[in-house]
Amino acid sequence: MSAPLVQLSSVSKHFGSQHVLDGLDWQVAPGQVIGLLGRNGAGKSTLLECLLGLRELDGGRVTLFGEDGAGLSEAARARIGYVPQKADLFDWLTPDQMLDYFKAMYPRWNQRKVEGLLSRWGFGPDMRSKPIKKMSGGEQQRLAIVRALAHDPDLLILDEPVSALDPVGRREFLRELVDDVIERGTTVVFSTHILTDLERVAFDLAFLRDGKIALQGQTDALLEGARRLLVPAAMLPERRLDGEVRRVRDGGMVSVIVQGRGQDGNADRLAAEPGVRVEKLSLEDLFIEMTREAAK
Numbered sequence: 001m002s003a004p005l006v007q008l009s010s011v012s013k014h015f016g017s018q019h020v021l022d023g024l025d026w027q028v029a030p031g032q033v034i035g036l037l038g039r040n041g042a043g044k045s046t047l048l049e050c051l052l053g054l055r056e057l058d059g060g061r062v063t064l065f066g067e068d069g070a071g072l073s074e075a076a077r078a079r080i081g082y083v084p085q086k087a088d089l090f091d092w093l094t095p096d097q098m099l100d101y102f103k104a105m106y107p108r109w110n111q112r113k114v115e116g117l118l119s120r121w122g123f124g125p126d127m128r129s130k131p132i133k134k135m136s137g138g139e140q141q142r143l144a145i146v147r148a149l150a151h152d153p154d155l156l157i158l159d160e161p162v163s164a165l166d167p168v169g170r171r172e173f174l175r176e177l178v179d180d181v182i183e184r185g186t187t188v189v190f191s192t193h194i195l196t197d198l199e200r201v202a203f204d205l206a207f208l209r210d211g212k213i214a215l216q217g218q219t220d221a222l223l224e225g226a227r228r229l230l231v232p233a234a235m236l237p238e239r240r241l242d243g244e245v246r247r248v249r250d251g252g253m254v255s256v257i258v259q260g261r262g263q264d265g266n267a268d269r270l271a272a273e274p275g276v277r278v279e280k281l282s283l284e285d286l287f288i289e290m291t292r293e294a295a296k
Contacts, residue, residue, distance in 0.1 A: 005030045005065065005155060005187050006051060012059035012211075013046055020046045022211030023060070028189060033182055035202030035219070036191040039291045042208045044191045045085055048159050051189075052082060064155070078106050081153030083161040087144040091133035095123060095143055098132060099150065106151035113180075117146045121172065137164035145173060149181065156181060158190045162197065170197065177201055195283050205283075207290040215245070215259060215290055219283075225260040226281035228289075229271055241267040245289055257281070257289045 006028035013021040020043035028034060038044045049055040051062055053069045062069030065076045090098050095118070103109045118128065121142050132140060141164040148156065162170045178201055182188065190202060198205065199219065206216040215222070225243065231254050236247075243260040244267070258267045271278045281289070 002030050003066065004028060004063075005032075006189075007063045008051065008060065009062075010060035011047075011050060011057055011062060013043070013050055013055065014058055019211055021050065024212050026206070026213050026216075028187060030187055031185045032204055033188045033202055034190065034204045034206050034216075035198035036189055036206050036208060037195075037198070037287055037291065038208035040193075042291065043211060044208055045159055047208060048157055048189065048191060052080065052157060078108070078151065079154040081148035081151065081156040083141075083144050083148045083156075083158045085160045085163070087137075087140040089132050089140060089144060089147075091140075092131060094131060095128045098143070099147065102147055102150070108151045110150060110152050113152070114146060114150045117149065117176070121146070121169075138166060138169055141165055142169065142173075145176075149176070152184070152186075154186060156186050156188045158188065158192075160192055161190070162192065162194065170194070174200055195287060199283055207287075209291055217260075222259060222286065223281070223283060225258075226286045227258050227267075227271070228279040228281060228285070229256040229258060229267070230254075230277040230279070231256060231270065232275055235270070235273060235275065237266070237270075241270065243267060246292075259286070259290075 004027040008024055008026040011021050011024045012019070024047070036044055036047070046055060050057055051069070053062070053072055064072060065079065067073060067076050090101070093101070099114060103111070123143070127139070132143065135143070141161065145161060162173055165173065174197060177188070182201065190198065192198060202219055204216065205219050205222055207214045233249060233252050233254050236254050236256065241256060241258055242265065243258045245257040245259055247254055247256045270276060
């Protein structure tokens with residue numbers, strides 16, 4: 001098995017008394033395409049910023065391409081593409097001026113790709129000579145994506161990259177992501193609230209909850225094994241079931257969320273009992289159950 005491209009070990013980050021990341025361990029293998037999921041405020045952006053060295057850690061360590069993330073070499077940085085939640089473009093420049101500035105920083109800058117993206121995404125001569133600050137939010141986000149893809153990165157970090165795009169723009173971006181970026185074997189971490197987008201592009205999902213990666217696995221496998229068992233309280237054992245995520249009691253019934261099929265098989269045996277109802281979970285159902293706060 002190849003070494004992880006990205007490795008976070010016991011990473012902690014807090015803001016005052018709020019612990020956003022709490023001893024988080026996470027690995028991303030070369031070529032993985034991971035959808036990062038979590039509630040608003042769960043710390044997804046903070047996690048990605050810590051991963052990239054944009055925020056100082058309060059504990060733990062990050063390595064990228066085998067290097068310490070706190071002192072990443074210029075060569076390693078040139079292998080990363082990043083689209084932040086809010087475009088951080090030099091908005092007093094025109095698109096051509098901004099892209100020319102970044103071109104000098106990346107040895108693998110692909111001008112042919114840049115020209116193709118600008119053309120397909122509506123950046124004609126008039127738009128390319130217009131100050132970025134006069135563009136709409138969607139236009140600025142498209143430009144941020146062009147900048148991130150321009151040097152054919154080995155690692156692409158996307159933090160809500162389509163939040164300002166209309167449905168047509170989202171579809172065009174996802175097509176580009178699938179047909180070019182993923183096809184080249186680029187490692188991608190993709191944070192978004194639009195679950196249908198993740199289902200189209202993410203081969204793996206990771207759920208961030210309570211400052212840790214609470215669950216990660218291949219998208220198809222996670223959804224195949226995700227079930228809700230509605231069990232009469234008298235039938236439910238006190239100990240956790242295989243793959244149990246959470247349980248909530250409602251009167252005489254208990255709703256138990258189970259993910260996967262464990263070796264013990266106690267969840268499967270319970271699911272086969274008369275009086276137990278089994279419901280398959282969609283990605284939206286699994287997202288809600290995996291990211292909601294624990295029952296008190």
